[in-house]
Amino acid sequence: MSGITAYGAYIPRTRLLKSAIADANDWFDASLRGLAKGERSVCNWDEDTITMAVEAGQDCLSALDQRSVSSLYLASTTLPFLDRQNSVVVSQALNLGDHLRTMDVAASQRAATSALITMLESGRAKGNSLLLASEHRRSKCGSRAEMLWGDGAAAVAVGDDDVIAEYLGSETYVTDFVDHYRGEDSTIDYEWEERWIRDEGYMKSVPLAVSRLLEKTGVKASEIAHFVLASDQARTPAAVAKKIGIAAEAIADNHIGEVGVAGVAQPVLMLTDVLEKAKAGDLILLTGFGQGTDAVLLRATDAIAGRRPKTGFSGALARRREDKNYNRFLSFNNLVDRDVGKRGELDKQxxxxxxYRRKDLLTGFIGGKCRECGTIQIPKEKYCVNPECGALDSQDDHPMxxxxxxxxxxxxxxxxxxxxxxxxxxxxxxxxxxxxxxxxxxxxxxxxxxxxxxxxxxxxxxxxxxxxxxxxxxxxxxxxx
CATH class of the missing domain: 2.40.50 (OB fold (Dihydrolipoamide Acetyltransferase, E2P))
Structure with missing residues (x-):
């Protein structure tokens, strides 16, 4: 039996009040007041897609033996490096070794669900495959996206042993439906009209993929206990569910008023929320929308109650710090050109x-433990720092x-x-x-x-x-x- 074996989540601690965004921008667009309830998650200046992926991965590995991980996929449309494998950086920060298969998956809002289907259906080496989905999107000041989006990351492990959510099947419908895009020279998405995206996109694409999946698996829409559809359109998941025949109480919360929609990470982040709540036997329908739709059907097993991560979605959601400083948000997201002073202009080559020579310390945070006396030190050096020992080349790697x-x-x-x-x-x-x-x-x-x-x-x-x-x-x- 294959399926999900563990999961984890990360939401940045800072939550910017949406009223602060409206206060700064409603002089130009009064309609923002209608979106000003609640808050959104915001990366600290030193967080990005990679650091959030590491946090989500650590949470997932708190319920899983990291030695069992044989491959790692990182899904995002906001990867910091275009020509450097970001997933390698994450894998080394997680100390997963150098025998790992790594891959970056990008260029669509359903990158994470597509990667998940690949992991579930492809032949795997013994062990677990780890999917990390992470997103840190920039948006224009005073835009609808600025009010509705948020930053976050999530992780799921896929394997054949100790499965908590059994894989029943999947279906994908592909079409070049351009609801938004970002060209190679831009850092901000260009979006099309909201109603058209709903009527021509969600309302046609998602029911088509889901109906194919339900027919293939012999499952009725009314049997779905949890329906995951990521969208920053608050009413669209309910409209889609009604068209398919899924009960209203099965619709998973997008948490738009508490976190915001985290792009590629949102379907997986919502899935981690569902997995915390699911009971044995519950059917979970996960969808990913973007140039078509992915649909994945899972069934919770008896093991689901005993495999919760250290933090999980609920813990990440509860760990919050309220912020009202809109200017700080603009600065952290490089949306304003700040005067950083002479000290900030120093060359940081x-x-x-x-x-590379110190990557074990810099990326993996590896210290040393002396085989002779047991002394632990960081950084790891040639000589033991214990003055009563001082042994040469006696230190084994010690993750810190x-x-x-x-x-x-x-x-x-x-x-x-x-x-x-x-x-x-x-x-x-x-x-x-x-x-x-x-x-x-x-x-x-x-x-x-x-x-x-x-x-x-x-x-x-x-x-x-x-x-x-x-x-x-x-x-x-x-x-x-």
């Missing part, structure tokens, strides 16, 4: 050879990304350039051993002090705008946040 730490010293610096000043940094001591000077991220005023527990997260360290590169490293975040 990326030394690729040095980065899941290890908690505590703040030993800290500084809030307003002279050092930071996209969200002040710049917080200091010394972190890890449980079991190891100390490292680190940057802190997403720190609230008066929320950091010596002794505060921290966890580490894969984030953007610097932007090398001159050469179009971004550097990643791990940063510490106060745990109580």
């Amino acid at each position: 990326s030394y690729l050879a040095a980065m 990304s899941a290890v908690k730490g505590r703040v030993m010293t800290w500084t809030a610096d307003r002279l050092t350039f930071d996209w969200n000043p002040p710049a917080y940094f200091g010394l972190v001591e890890f449980e079991g051993g190891g100390r490292l000077m680190m940057d802190f991220t997403e720190v609230e005023a008066d929320a950091i002090d010596a002794g505060v527990e921290v966890s580490v997260h894969f984030r953007i360290r610097q932007f090398d705008n001159q050469r179009g590169f971004r550097k990643y490293f791990w940063k510490a975040t106060p745990a109580q946040q």
Whole structure:
């Protein structure tokens, strides 16, 4: 039996109030007031598609043995690199080894569901395949998209053992229906008229693919317990469900008023929400819309209740910080040209050879554990730091990304350039051993002090705008946040 074996989710902690967007823009477009209820998820300045994918992957792997993962697919239309395999960066940050098959899947809003179908139907090596869907879309100021979209990521694992949602079948209908597009020289989508997208797109494409699937599997529409249709059109999922014959109570929530629609990641993010709620025997219909429709039918197994991730969708949704600063949102998304000052203009050239030599530390956050005395240190070096040992070449790899730490010293610096000043940094001591000077991220005023527990997260360290590169490293975040 093949199907989904684990899942995980990540939603950025910051939630921008939509009323703040309307306050700044309704002088130009009064209709924005009608969309101003609730909030949307917003990436911090040092988050992007890759960092969110790592977070979702870690959550999924909290319920799965990472040694069982044999392939990784990363689906997104907002990948940071056009010619560098983004999925490799994610796989190394997750410490999944170098025998992994990796692939980036892009160019359509149904990239994630198409990748999922491929994983479910293709012959796989022993173990699990990991699908990560992540999206960080930019939109024009004061646009409908700015009000309705959000940032987020989700993960599902596919395998043959310990299945929590059995795969029953899939169907795909393809057509070059252009509801929106983004050309090679643009960073913002161009969208067509909303009613036309609903009537000619959703209302025709989705029922066609679903009817084919239901006929093939012998399942009645009335038997569907959970119907996933990602859309930023609030009323469209109900209209589509009614046309197909699916009960209204089966429609999965898009959470437009709490998170917003996260593009390619949205169907998988909604699926993780459904998997948390599903009971054994429930039929789950997952759809992906974009140049046609993917439809996937799953059935929850008896194992579903015992395979929940550490955070999951509900935990990610609950972990929030309200924000009313619209200008900060514009700055973080590079929608305004800010004066960064002389310190911000320093050349940040990326030394690729040095980065490659230290990739275990920089990407995997690997420390060392001495075979002679058991001392743990980070970074891993040739000599043991224990003054009573000092052994040469005695250290084995010791992953540190899941290890908690505590703040030993800290500084809030307003002279050092930071996209969200002040710049917080200091010394972190890890449980079991190891100390490292680190940057802190997403720190609230008066929320950091010596002794505060921290966890580490894969984030953007610097932007090398001159050469179009971004550097990643791990940063510490106060745990109580």
